Every structure is written in structure tokens, then in C-alpha cells.
Amino acid sequence: MSDHAKPEEVTKVQLSSNELDEHTKKLEKRKALKNTLTGYAIISPWLIGFIVLILGPMIVSLYLSFTNYDLLSSPDWIGIQNYMNVLTSDPRFRTSLEVTFIFVFVSVPLKLIFALLLAMLFNTGRKGTGLFTTIYYIPSIIGGSVAIAVVWRQLFGRNGAINEFVQSLGFVGTNWIGNPDTALSVLIILVVWQFGSPLIIFLAGLRQIPQELYEAASVDGANSFVRFWKITLPMLTPVIFFNLVMQTIGGFMTFTQAYLITNGGPMDSTLFYALYLYEVAFEYLRMGYASAMAWILLVVIGIITVILFQTSKYWVYYESEGGR
Structure with a gap:
């Protein structure tokens, strides 16, 4: 455009530029919307x-927890009575x-100790x-099956074979499953015995530790325990923390082993929380309870998890954050 362009021509060019910008913005919005819809x-x-x-x-369960419901009739709203009964007048809950x-x-x-020891052995x-x-790793796949539970019970x-081995050593065997102790x-x-999953995770974590650190420590005269x-331990603390959280959550939900091997007995010595919940729901038909x-x-699991996360800042080492 020349220096002597007419004002009308300048205005037209500006309008065309604004329209182009608006058109470009519309295209970008459509592209972003398309990407969003594709993602969903x-x-x-x-x-x-x-x-x-x-x-x-979960929403239905939350509603039912405030009702008296037995699967055979309509839920009857009773407020927090179920929670009060669980916390104050149920000895089997405690x-x-x-x-x-x-x-x-x-x-x-x-489980974590055994998994870490074997991971270090396999990392050689x-x-x-x-x-x-x-x-x-195989026990972690089949450990929760019915067949393994039956074998364990035998x-x-x-x-069983364990008692026969004990008796061969000159000791008196006992009914391990039938004894509350x-x-x-x-x-x-x-x-x-089912430590395969944390073993794999520990092994992956060990292989991420730089070998230069061990070489430098060896030059300084550090023995295996010091290294x-x-x-090893500080660099592995994020992996330990992850395994600790996941295994803790899984432990609170353990059900199959107790149900198939002991069914909560003897004398409620293996009455896991999940097993008792199952009994209340499907044997007594107290769904609201x-x-x-x-x-x-x-x-409870949420509180334990929060405690683990809050205490992790005192012992978990993150290299990207310069330490604990």
C-alpha cells in the first residue's frame, strides 16, 4: 500500500484483517471442539x-446407607441410624x-520386604x-483363585502336608485353620506368598537407579550394606511408597481367602471386614446396614491413605525436588 492511499481503502484493509482474525479464531475453536469431542x-x-x-x-449405596432395606421391600428412610448401630452396638464390627x-x-x-529382597536378587x-x-509372579495371578484356596486349606x-512335616520333626501338629491362635x-x-506385583514394580525401580552412584560409592570404600x-533405599522410597499405598488399600478389601478357607472362623478370628460386610448384605439381607x-x-481407607501421604514427606526422596 502506498503512502498516499485513500482513507476508504485503509478502512477496507483493516476490516478484511479483522474478518480474517475472526475467521481464524472460529476455525481454532472448531478444531479445539473437534479434538475435545474426539477425546471424549x-x-x-x-x-x-x-x-x-x-x-x-456408589450413589445408590450412599442412599441405601440411610435406609432400612432388605432387597424384598422398598427402602425405608431411617437417617443415620445404620451408622449409629454399626459404630455403637455391633461387637462383630469392632x-x-x-x-x-x-x-x-x-x-x-x-510382602514388601520379601518382594524387595527378591527384586534386588533378580537385579544382578x-x-x-x-x-x-x-x-x-505367578502366585499373584492365581493366589486369589478358588483352587489355590482349597489347596491352602488342605x-x-x-x-495336611504341613502337619506331616511338623510331625516328622518330632513335634505335635495342630489344626492350623481350626485354631483361633x-x-x-x-x-x-x-x-x-503373593508378592509378585510389588516385586515387578520394585525391579523396575531398581533399574532406574543410576549405576554411577554405586560406582562412586565403591570408589569411596562403601560396602554393600552402606550402598x-x-x-538404594533413598532412591527407591517413591516406589516403596507407591507399593505401600496400593497394598494397604488392597489389604483392607481382602475377602476371597477368608471366605474360602476359614469363612471367618474359628470364633471370628479371621472375620475380615469385607467378609463381615458380605455376610450382612447377602446372608442377613441387611443391605442398608x-x-x-x-x-x-x-x-477408614481414606484416613489411612491421607496419613500415609502426610507422613511421606518425612521419608520419601524425590530427586526432582532435591530430596525429602
């Missing part, structure tokens, strides 16, 4: 499943909660470690 279309199977199978039942806490606080650390790079990792029964230990051993305490128990469990 891709995740729609999961989203529909989440709404129908998780969010919807027993199940105590059993579950003992189970979680014993089984989870043992020797031949066959991949095969052994697969073998040790092993620890009065005439040992029944919970049998289930703990079964769950600890583990000063390098069971729903209240489910939400109390959710709150």
Missing part, C-alpha cells in the same frame, strides 16, 4: 463403565475391624532372572 469419544467406553458400574452404584487392621499391618510389610543381571521373575488342615497367620502367609542404606459399613470402610 475415545474414553467413552471407560467413562460409560465408570458411570454405570462405579459412580452409579472385631472385624481389629482383625483387618492386624492382617494389613502384618501382611503388607512382610544374571542369566535366568527373567524366568524366575515370571515364576515368582495344606494347613489337621491331616493360628488361623489368621495362615491367611497372612498366603497373602505374603543399600545410602543409595451393609451399605453403611461400606462407606465406613471407605472413610
